[in-house]
Amino acid sequence: MYREQKLWDDLTWTSVVDVNEADLDKLQQKFKLPHKYRSYLLDPRERSRFDYNDGIKTGLLIWRVAVAGQQAHSFQVVPVSFIVAEKHLISIVSSKAKGVQKELEELLAELTQEERKASLMVIMLRLLWRINNQYVDQIDEINKRREELAVYRKHPSNPQIEALSRLSDQLVYLTTAADNNVVAIQQMKLSSNSASDEFQMDQRERDFLDDVEVETKQSQQITQDAAELVDRLSNTYNNILNNTLNDTMKFLTIWSLILAVPPIVSGFYGMNMHLPWARGEFAWVGTLVMTLALIVLTMWVYYHHRSK
Numbered sequence: 001m002y003r004e005q006k007l008w009d010d011l012t013w014t015s016v017v018d019v020n021e022a023d024l025d026k027l028q029q030k031f032k033l034p035h036k037y038r039s040y041l042l043d044p045r046e047r048s049r050f051d052y053n054d055g056i057k058t059g060l061l062i063w064r065v066a067v068a069g070q071q072a073h074s075f076q077v078v079p080v081s082f083i084v085a086e087k088h089l090i091s092i093v094s095s096k097a098k099g100v101q102k103e104l105e106e107l108l109a110e111l112t113q114e115e116r117k118a119s120l121m122v123i124m125l126r127l128l129w130r131i132n133n134q135y136v137d138q139i140d141e142i143n144k145r146r147e148e149l150a151v152y153r154k155h156p157s158n159p160q161i162e163a164l165s166r167l168s169d170q171l172v173y174l175t176t177a178a179d180n181n182v183v184a185i186q187q188m189k190l191s192s193n194s195a196s197d198e199f200q201m202d203q204r205e206r207d208f209l210d211d212v213e214v215e216t217k218q219s220q221q222i223t224q225d226a227a228e229l230v231d232r233l234s235n236t237y238n239n240i241l242n243n244t245l246n247d248t249m250k251f252l253t254i255w256s257l258i259l260a261v262p263p264i265v266s267g268f269y270g271m272n273m274h275l276p277w278a279r280g281e282f283a284w285v286g287t288l289v290m291t292l293a294l295i296v297l298t299m300w301v302y303y304h305h306r307s308k
Contacts, residue, residue, distance in 0.1 A: 001015075001016070001017040001018065002014070002015075002016050002022075002023045002026060003015045003016075007089075007108065008116050009116070010087055011087055011088070011089070011120065012087065012088050012089070013088075013089045013090075013091070013104075013108070014027070014088065014089070014090045014091070015090075015091050015101060015104075016090070016091070016092045016093075017093055017094070017095060017098065017101065018094055018095050019041055019042065019092050024038050024041065024042070027083075027090065031056070031058065031083070031085065031088060031090070032056050033056070033058070033083070034053055034056075037051075037060055037083075040060065040062060040081070041081055041092055043079075044078065044079065044094070045079075046062055046079045047062070047064070047079075047180045048062055048063055048064050048079070048177070048180035048181045048183060048184035049061075049062050049180075049183075049184055049187065050062075050184050050185075050187040050188040050191065052191050052199040054199075056085070057085060057086060058083060058084065058085045059083070059084050059085075059121075059188075059199060060081065060082070060083050061081070061082045061083075061084070061124070061184060061188070062079050062080070062081050062184065063079065063080050063081075063082070063128060063131070063181060063184065064077050064078070064079055064080075064177035064178075064180055064181055065077070065078060065079075065080055065097055065100060065131055065134075065135065065177075066134075066135050066138045066174055066177065067096050067097050067099065068138075075138055075142070075170050075173075075174065076096070076170075076173070077173045077174060077176075077177040078094055078096050078097050080092065080093045080094075080097050080100050081093075082124050082127075084120050084121050084124055085120075086120075087120075088120070089120045089123065089124065091104055099134070100127075100131060103127060103130050103131060103134075104127050107123065107126060107127055107130065108123070111123075118204060119202070119204075119205060121201065121205050122204060122205055122208050125205070125208040125209055125211075125212050126208065128212050128216075129208075129211060129212050129215055132212070132215045132216060132219055133215075135178075135219050136218075136219055136222065138174075139174070139219070139222050139223055139226055142167060142170065142171065142174075142226055142230075143226055143229070145163070145167060146164075146167060146226070146229060146230055146233060149163055149164050149167070149233065150233055152237075152240070155240050155241060155244045156237050156240060156241070160237075161237060164230065164233060164234055164237060167230050168227075168230050168231070168234060171223065171226060171227040171230055172227070174223050174226075174227075175220075175223050175224060175227050178216070178219050178220040178223045178224075179220060181216050181219070181220075182213075182216050182217055182220050185209070185212060185213045185216050186213070188209060189209060189213065192206075254299070254302060257298050257299075257302065258295050258298065258299070261291055261294045261295050261298060262291050264294075265287055265290055265291045265294065266287070
């Protein structure tokens with residue numbers, strides 16, 4: 001969906017949801033965008049990046065955002081793109097990340113007359129700051145889910161193990177997205193590092209860029225911490241399951257030894273040959289006593305060697 005909206009002081013905002021080839025043709029025709037931008041904007045797996053084209057004085061920022069998935073307690077990472085020129089702001093999002101467009105609409109509506117004097121670059125950076133807050137909220141949700149999974153008794157259940165596995169998979173994508181977002185901010189900063197650079201930012205834009213960088217690095221750190229905690233919980237699960245398996249194998253070993261004694265005794269006394277205590281009315285009682293004695297001896301030998 002392609003939509004254009006006039007803002008103030010000849011500024012315009014072009015919103016594109018679920019971009020397609022026709023939308024890109026309109027954008028290229030109106031704003032003379034470089035052809036390489038097409039591949040960036042159409043790729044649903046494009047990593048975060050910042051690219052500035054001095055020929056048309058336009059910057060492209062691709063940002064990775066975390067959005068809620070279709071299943072409960074699930075998240076997925078999708079790219080959103082912003083193209084900023086002197087008088088034009090273009091936002092390109094997928095239908096999965098419509099919340100970003102809503103945040104931008106609310107931000108534009110909340111701006112005071114004084115704040116509207118700022119550049120479109122400042123507005124975009126303020127939007128990134130707000131998006132990052134939502135990212136942190138989703139990490140908090142993952143941490144809450146992890147704390148719920150950390151409550152186990154003798155051993156974790158299969159649903160707990162499956163939920164922990166899903167959390168681990170999600171954090172891989174979230175960690176990668178946070179790292180890429182930090183790289184994109186640093187690219188933007190390096191692109192305007194000196195007066196000789198093509199991309200220039202005023203002091204206000206630099207201040208907002210510094211704020212976004214701090215928040216993005218904070219998101220990167222808490223995501224890494226969350227991933228490490230989930231990894232430790234996974235190791236704890238593995239240790240508990242291994243200990244449970246060891247206990248089960250020990251139990252089966254003991255009983256296999258115990259159950260092997262009666263067939264041995266009965267096998268000997270079932271042979272057609274003379275054996276001690278094989279005659280008499282209570283000969284079978286003797287075999288029972290012998291069986292019990294051998295069982296006790298087997299258990300004593302096992303636990304004696306185990307205690308060493």
